Amino acid sequence: MNDESDFRVMKPEEFLAAAEQHARWIARYFENVREFPVLPNTGPGELTKTLPASAPEHGEAIDDIFEDFQSLIFPALTLWNHPRFFGYFAISSSPPAILAEMLAATVNVNAMLWKAAPAATELEQVTLSWLRQWLQLPPEFFGIIYDTASVSTFQALSAAREWTDPESRTKGMRPGMTVYLSEQTHSSAEKAALALGFGQEHVRKIGVDAQFRMRPELLETAIVSDRAAGRRPCCVVATVGTTSAASIDPVPAIAGIAEKHNLWLHVDAAYGGSAALVPEMRQVLDGAARAHSLVMNPHKGLFVPVDLSVLYTRYPEVLRRAASLSAEYLKTEEDASAVNYMDYGIQLGRRFRALKLWYVFRFYGHEGVVSILREGLRLARLLKHWIDADPDFELAAPVELSLVCFRHRAGDAFNRRLLAEINASGKALLSHTVLNGRYVSRFAIGNMQTSEADVRETWASIQETASRLGNVRLDEGRLGAAP
Ligand SMILES: Cc1ncc(COP(=O)(O)O)c(C=O)c1O
Numbered sequence: 001m002n003d004e005s006d007f008r009v010m011k012p013e014e015f016l017a018a019a020e021q022h023a024r025w026i027a028r029y030f031e032n033v034r035e036f037p038v039l040p041n042t043g044p045g046e047l048t049k050t051l052p053a054s055a056p057e058h059g060e061a062i063d064d065i066f067e068d069f070q071s072l073i074f075p076a077l078t079l080w081n082h083p084r085f086f087g088y089f090a091i092s093s094s095p096p097a098i099l100a101e102m103l104a105a106t107v108n109v110n111a112m113l114w115k116a117a118p119a120a121t122e123l124e125q126v127t128l129s130w131l132r133q134w135l136q137l138p139p140e141f142f143g144i145i146y147d148t149a150s151v152s153t154f155q156a157l158s159a160a161r162e163w164t165d166p167e168s169r170t171k172g173m174r175p176g177m178t179v180y181l182s183e184q185t186h187s188s189a190e191k192a193a194l195a196l197g198f199g200q201e202h203v204r205k206i207g208v209d210a211q212f213r214m215r216p217e218l219l220e221t222a223i224v225s226d227r228a229a230g231r232r233p234c235c236v237v238a239t240v241g242t243t244s245a246a247s248i249d250p251v252p253a254i255a256g257i258a259e260k261h262n263l264w265l266h267v268d269a270a271y272g273g274s275a276a277l278v279p280e281m282r283q284v285l286d287g288a289a290r291a292h293s294l295v296m297n298p299h300k301g302l303f304v305p306v307d308l309s310v311l312y313t314r315y316p317e318v319l320r321r322a323a324s325l326s327a328e329y330l331k332t333e334e335d336a337s338a339v340n341y342m343d344y345g346i347q348l349g350r351r352f353r354a355l356k357l358w359y360v361f362r363f364y365g366h367e368g369v370v371s372i373l374r375e376g377l378r379l380a381r382l383l384k385h386w387i388d389a390d391p392d393f394e395l396a397a398p399v400e401l402s403l404v405c406f407r408h409r410a411g412d413a414f415n416r417r418l419l420a421e422i423n424a425s426g427k428a429l430l431s432h433t434v435l436n437g438r439y440v441s442r443f444a445i446g447n448m449q450t451s452e453a454d455v456r457e458t459w460a461s462i463q464e465t466a467s468r469l470g471n472v473r474l475d476e477g478r479l480g481a482a483p
Contacts, residue, residue, distance in 0.1 A: 010062070018062045025070070026098065033449070037426025038082045040075055047076040078429065081305075083449040084458060087431035089243075089271050089403070090446030093305035100359035101305060104352040111350040113330065114338030121339055124354040128310060130361055134277050134369075135296070138289050142316035144344050145308060145353045149270035150188035152295035152311035153237070155323065155345050157192045159293060159313060160235035160264035162322035169321065176231035178202040180222060182214035182249060184242040186268060202231070211398050212247035212435070214238060216254055223261050235264040238291075240284055241272020244433040244442075245397035245405055248272060251287030259290070267294040270309065274301025275401050277366075278374050284401070293319075301373065303364070303448055304356045319344050376402040376445045379455045383443060386459050392466060396440040404443040405435060408466050412439040421465050428458040 010018075050072055079085060081093050111120035128143030146152045161168050161177060168174065179193045183205045193203045204226070206219045223233045236258050238249040251267060258265040267288050269276070273296025276285040288294055293313040299306045313319050324343035332340075342348050364372070380402040387393050387406045396405040407415050416432070419441050423429050431442050445455065 014062075018066070021063075021066065025066075026095075030095065030449075033079070033082055034084070034454075036079055036082065038079050038085050038429040039423050039426055040077060041426070042076045047072065081447065082429075083447050083451065083454045084428040085447055086443045086445065086458065087429045088442075088444060089300050090444045090450070091300055091306070092303045092446070092448040094303040094360060094363075094448060096359040096363035097304045097356040100356035104355045107352065109352050111352055111354075112342040112348050113332055113340045114334055115332040115340075117352065118338075120352040120354060121341060123352075123358055124341065125339065127354045127357040127361060128312075131298070131310065131357070132312060134366060135273065135285060136276070136282065136289075137285075137294070137312060138314065140314050141294070141312040142314070142319075143310055143312045144319075144341060145310055145350075145357075146345060146347075147307040147309060147351075148188075148299075149186070149268065149295050149297050149309045150191065151345070152270075152309045153186075153188050153266065153268060154192035154195060155311055155319060156264075156266040156293040156295065156313070157189070157196055157198075157235055158322040159315065159319040160266065161196060161198075163264050163292070163315065163318045164232060164234040166321070173197040174232065176202065176226075177234045178204060178226050178231050179234060180204045180206055180219055180236040180263070182206045182237075182239065182242075183208050184212050184214075184244055184247060185237055185239055186243045186270070189237045189266075189268065198234075208247070212242060212245040214249040214254065216250055216257055219254060220257050220261075223257065223263070227261070233261060233263050235266060237266045237268055239272075240267060240269040240288065241275070241401055241403075243271070244440075245435055246272065246399075246401040246403035247397065248284055248400055251285075252290075253287075255287045255290035258292075264292045265290065267291040270295050270297040271300050272401055273297070274373060275377065278370050278377065281377065281401075298357055298360075301446065302357070302369065303360050303372070304353075308353045308357065316344065372448050376448075376450065379445045379450065379452060380404050380443075382452065383445070383455055383459060386456075390463065392463075392470075396435050396438070402445040404445075405433065405440045406443065407438060407440050410466075410470070414466075414469065415439045415441060417469060418462065418466055421469065422458075422462055425461065425465075427461060428454075 080091055109117040109120050111117040114121045124145055132141050132143060165174055177198055179198050181189050181203060190203050194200060204222050206214050206222060209215055226233050236254060238251050238254045240248050255265055272284050275281045292315055293311060295309060295311050297309045298304050299308045320343050323345050341350060380399055383404045384395060384399040387395055393406055393408055396407050408418055416439055419430055419432055433440050433442055
């Protein structure tokens with residue numbers, strides 16, 4: 001029956017040899033990562049051309065597959081787990097979390113019900129309670145892991161809809177239910193509103209101040225005028241660490257308005273939440289304890305690989321009402337006494353994500369986690385001082401967390417070109433945004449291996465590239481002026 005030539009059953013000793021080989025590659029990756037370009041030198045479709053158009057008919061040797069990973073796949077990857085990855089929000093996957101991922105894939109449990117995965121369910125409750133304590137959020141906050149902040153926010157808005165209008169579950173969304181964001185809120189909140197049927201016409205984007213923070217007085221005016229027009233203000237999303245500029249909305253003032261007008265307050269701390277673990281940064285979560293729900297992403301700030309996002313809510317029953325629908329084949333004897341996480345979201349099947357969080361929390365401890373986060377914040381402040389000291393450059397937003405937004409004074413086209421050159425060098429990767437209508441480079445520090453030398457050398461190469469481009473511009477100007 002067990003015809004190995006057909007099924008290529010991997011024997012334990014073969015698995016061990018292959019695992020050792022893979023583990024050696026992983027260890028070397030961490031050791032030598034700075035030798036690899038952050039951005040690959042590849043164009044759309046190039047990798048596809050090197051791969052067979054159809055899957056193999058017969059199984060292949062692991063050695064061959066691994067070889068192709070190294071020679072074809074790896075060189076075509078943008079290396080997010082690189083100390084000079086400064087784009088978007090820089091992230092880290094740490095060795096203990098990688099080991100946990102191997103174990104989770106090995107046991108391959110489906111954490112949909114307590115019965116289906118008792119330890120996965122309880123480890124999720126335990127690790128999220130540890131995290132809640134580190135964040136100093138109230139004990140009544142119930143936590144659940146989803147894949148991404150986009151899904152966490154989607155679930156939060158579904159709870160907000162249920163909370164405002166319990167009949168929406170049976171009758172559907174009534175017209176006029178309205179969601180309030182700011183001009184700087186991440187697009188995932190608007191996407192959630194779209195998917196849930198609020199409709200884009202019922203998404204209000206409240207204006208921000210000079211520091212890109214939601215203006216509470218404009219929020220209140222919008223709520224009052226919507227209510228006067230017969231609409232139903234439902235939910236406001238406040239952000240701790242906006243995507244473009246890492247600005248921090250005035251959550252206490254927004255919470256006051258939400259309470260006064262009876263709106264669900266969702267706090268998007270996907271990026272900024274982890275900074276609150278650092279004692280001297282605790283204030284970034286001021287007011288968050290008054291939220292109805294809050295999302296933060298350990299896969300952004302807490303050294304676990306993508307994906308792992310956490311939603312906390314003080315109203316788990318509302319979230320459950322919005323999401324639960326059980327079928328006979330999913331009922332268990334323990335339903336009354338255990339948490340079945342499938343009841344709190346649209347997913348049935350769920351990965352065992354809590355294991356990697358548990359490994360990381362135990363391996364680094366609070367002290368280790370805080371010191372790594374604190375170093376990222378220090379490096380961002382250092383970079384801010386270097387930018388302040390260079391008359392050719394200017395900061396484009398206050399540096400609140402570990403993101404530094406800056407621009408060269410020579411204008412948008414120049415800044416675009418400068419960023420493209422830096423990224424094409426492969427030495428570092430930055431991303432961009434537009435603030436106040438102007439093109440801005442974003443230097444996000446967040447990889448746990450990033451050192452002061454990484455930031456200093458990257459800044460030096462930005463300065464050098466800018467002066468080289470400046471000289472080219474001068475030459476072009478001269479050439480242009482010639483007869
Ligand atoms: C503030 C904020 N919220 C939400 C998200 C969406 O995160 P995810 O990729 O986990 O859906 C991001 C992504 O960068 C973000 O910056």
